[in-house]
Amino acid sequence: MxxxxxxxxxxxxxxxxxxxxxxxxxxxxxxxxxxxxxxxxLEARLGLRLLTRTTxxxxxxxxxxxxxxxxxxxxxxxxxxxxALSALRDKPAGTxxxxxxxxxxxxxxxxxxERLLPDYPDIHxxxxxxxxxxxxxxxxLDAGVRLGERVAKDMVAVRIGPDMRMAVVGTxxxxxxxxxxKTPWELTAHNCINLRLPxxxxxxxxxxxxxxxxxxVRVEGQLVFNTATMALKAALAxxxxxxxxxxxxxPYVGSGELVRVLADWCPSFAxxxxxxxxxxxxxxxxxxxxxxxxxxV
Numbered sequence: 001m002x003x004x005x006x007x008x009x010x011x012x013x014x015x016x017x018x019x020x021x022x023x024x025x026x027x028x029x030x031x032x033x034x035x036x037x038x039x040x041x042l043e044a045r046l047g048l049r050l051l052t053r054t055t056x057x058x059x060x061x062x063x064x065x066x067x068x069x070x071x072x073x074x075x076x077x078x079x080x081x082x083x084a085l086s087a088l089r090d091k092p093a094g095t096x097x098x099x100x101x102x103x104x105x106x107x108x109x110x111x112x113x114e115r116l117l118p119d120y121p122d123i124h125x126x127x128x129x130x131x132x133x134x135x136x137x138x139x140x141l142d143a144g145v146r147l148g149e150r151v152a153k154d155m156v157a158v159r160i161g162p163d164m165r166m167a168v169v170g171t172x173x174x175x176x177x178x179x180x181x182k183t184p185w186e187l188t189a190h191n192c193i194n195l196r197l198p199x200x201x202x203x204x205x206x207x208x209x210x211x212x213x214x215x216x217v218r219v220e221g222q223l224v225f226n227t228a229t230m231a232l233k234a235a236l237a238x239x240x241x242x243x244x245x246x247x248x249x250x251p252y253v254g255s256g257e258l259v260r261v262l263a264d265w266c267p268s269f270a271x272x273x274x275x276x277x278x279x280x281x282x283x284x285x286x287x288x289x290x291x292x293x294x295x296x297v
Contacts, residue, residue, distance in 0.1 A: 103133060146275060178190055192221040
């Protein structure tokens with residue numbers, strides 16, 4: 001295979017993965033017209049159309065998909081090995097890209113990264129905030145953050161947070177209008193703040209357990225958000241009951257701004273883990289970041 005073919009295949013893979021000539025050109029640092037011509041030249045040499053182009057998007061053809069599956073992983077391995085050579089430098093360098101939900105990004109990642117970066121000026125970190133189950137391999141991310149129970153078996157998982165509990169909370173003013181629920185079943189008579197999460201496939205059913213019995217309650221109310229941050233804000237405003245991580249609400253419970261109920265129905269569960277593909281060779285920069293997150297320093 002000619003060296004020009006390798007460069008052209010790399011250009012094709014970038015377009016296919018980005019789904020856009022414009023985005024791929026910006027990432028590669030070339031003009032859109034030059035990138036388009038490169039892919040056309042590759043298609044001409046192969047005698048096959050690799051991409052289907054429309055006015056709105058770009059997608060691989062069957063031949064393109066086959067090329068991606070056959071060559072893409074091998075080129076990724078080459079890139080990873082080249083990045084690993086930065087270990088020969090005095091200090092780790094490079095970019096580390098991590099996907100995380102808004103809660104874990106704010107409460108777990110940022111405090112560690114804020115303290116880490118001044119000591120490693122050559123390390124760059126990109127945090128992709130996404131509350132869905134991001135495919136870090138497809139998105140070419142170095143790692144992701146998920147609750148332990150949601151990490152795929154073929155991934156390396158490193159605990160970076162303690163066990164967690166959920167909490168049902170509302171304001172004192174709210175409970176003057178509605179009686180405090182003594183069991184999860186009574187939540188159906190309350191104005192509850194719902195969460196619509198991609199991982200739940202719709203509105204999240206509040207999960208409880210007690211005495212070996214597990215229970216999911218489909219609650220109703222006037223408000224629906226897709227982040228726990230907004231649900232907490234609404235609860236603080238007296239708009240209803242929220243079901244959010246315990247750690248986020250305890251300061252408000254301690255100050256009296258929120259009242260917690262059903263605590264005995266909220267058991268602990270595995271906390272957040274950093275996960276990454278077992279087949280990928282971690283770069284020195286990633287090792288530094290992962291170790292810092294593991295230690296919480």
